[in-house]
Amino acid sequence: MNSWAFEKWWRQExxxxxxxxxxxxxxxxxxVGGCVRNTILGISITDVDIATKHLPNKTIELLKIAGIKYKTIGLSHGTVTAFIDNNKFEITTLRRDVETYGRHAKVEYTDCWYEDATRRDFTMNALFMSSAGEIFDPLDSKSDVLAGYVRFVGVPSDRLNEDFLRVLRFFRFHAHYGRGEMDPSGLAACKKYASKVNQLAGERVREEIFQILVAKNANYIVEKMLECEIFPEIPREKARLEAFKRLNAMEGTPDPVRRLAVLVTGPTAPIVDRLKLSKSIAERLVFLAETQLEVEFNLKLIKAGIYLHGKERYLDLVICKTALNPAFGSFLENTRKLVKKWIPPQFPISGKDVIALGVQPGVCVGKILRETEEWWIAGDFLANHEDCIRWIKSRT
Structure with a gap:
């Protein structure tokens, strides 16, 4: 991802x-867009997009002359992507919509900054800035940025019909940049078109949902999304909102999978399928959401959990359980202490040791190892190699 120091970033190479x-x-x-909005807000700049009066072929010509690498993947939308020193810049010709077809539109190029601004999603994305740092605000949008007011450009239903992903983007933008109550007309339109989110690809929904979950304003926005039934896989009446809020208050770095695990109830399979989660993320979600723990202060139990699941994974689980049930507080405190200072031991025997006792190679070796390891864990990892061998002999 691109990243520049905030101070007069437009003058940087x-x-x-x-x-x-x-x-x-x-x-x-x-x-145009996010880099201008962030400049007004005084927050970091990661992506720099450029709008131009030049037609795409002219943009390509200028890049060629300057020896700048480029790609034309978005050429049908008037976008040429330039690459300089591992940085990516999207350069898009000013446009106005003639017809829209969901996420696709028939556009005409224009040289009018106002016309281009009126086809954008939110007013806070319809701002331009010159190479000298001068703000151009054709829709009087700067006041919305400063007020933290996320508002659709024009009629909300028109913007949503152009691209139903904007339902989720409306909530995401308010989660990150909004303050106070959400725009009533925008919220009503998103509720009306909530079912259209089901038409979107799972990968795109996942990207938006995960960004919402880790936002500073996640508590308020998730509650609003549940009220509007934006994500039917998590019904409002079953969502664990209070636990979600407790987790957000106790977390260090926000984690979307951990937050999702606390929010959901019941089997996670529908969510895994809808969000098209990778195997590793799906396994983590299932582990955090569906693994049961008893509220019991027991150092042996904590050690066993760390040994079996790993320090980070087990601590994640205890954090989730503490958010769901504050009675886990002391359990969490002691887990954190052990994670810092305790080094899990290595199981002192292997399959070769079992075979040396006369057991034929095969499934029996694995069974004996598992049983011995369970006995070793239950004994607080105190048994050594000889103790384990004696235990096996006593059992055979």
Whole structure:
């Protein structure tokens, strides 16, 4: 991901060089969208997008002359992507919509900044900035940015019909940039079109949901999403909102899988399928959401959990259980202590030791090892190699 120091980022390389290439004649190219919004808010800049009056072929010509690498994957939308020093910049010709077909639209190029602004999703994304740092605000959007007010450009239902992903984006933007109550007209429109989210690819839904879950305003936004039935796999009446809020208060670094595990009830299979989770993420979600723990302060039990599941994985589980049931508080405190200072021992015997006792290689060896390891764990890992061998002999 690109990243620049905030102070006058537009003057930093390679941004300034790229704008010198594109901004001919003066006023032909401006920064647009998130980088402008973040500049107004005084927060870090990660992605720099550029809008231009140049037609795509002209943009390509200018990049070629300057020796800048580019790709044309988004050319049908008027976008050319430039690459400089491992940084990526999307350069898009100003457009106006003629017809829309869900996420696709028939567009015409324009040289009018206002027309381009009116086709964007939210007012806070409809701001432009010159290479000198001057803000251009054709829709009077700066006030929304400063107020933390996420508002659709124009009629909310029109924007949603153009792209139903904007239902989720509306909540995500408020989760990260919003303050106070959500825009009533936007919220009503999202509730009306909530079922349309089911038409979206699971990967795209997952990306939005995970970003919402880790946002600073996640508690409020998740509650609003449940009220609007945005994510039917988590019904409002079954969602564990209070536990979710407790987890968010006690976490260090926010974790979307951990937060999702605390929020859901019942089997996680529908969520795994809907969000198209990878095997590793799905296994982690199932482990955190469905593994049972008894509220019992027992150092032997904690050690066993750390040994069997690993320090980070087991601590994650105890954090989730503490969010669900504050009675786990002392359990969590002692788990954190052991995670820091206790080094899990290595099981002192192997299959070769069992075979040396006269057991034929095969499933019996594995069975004996498992039983011996269970006995060793139950004994607080105190038995050594000779103790384990004697225990096996006593059993055969």
């Amino acid at each position: 390679p941004i300034s060089t790229l704008m010198e290439v594109l901004n001919v004649p003066l006023g032909s190219a401006r920064f």
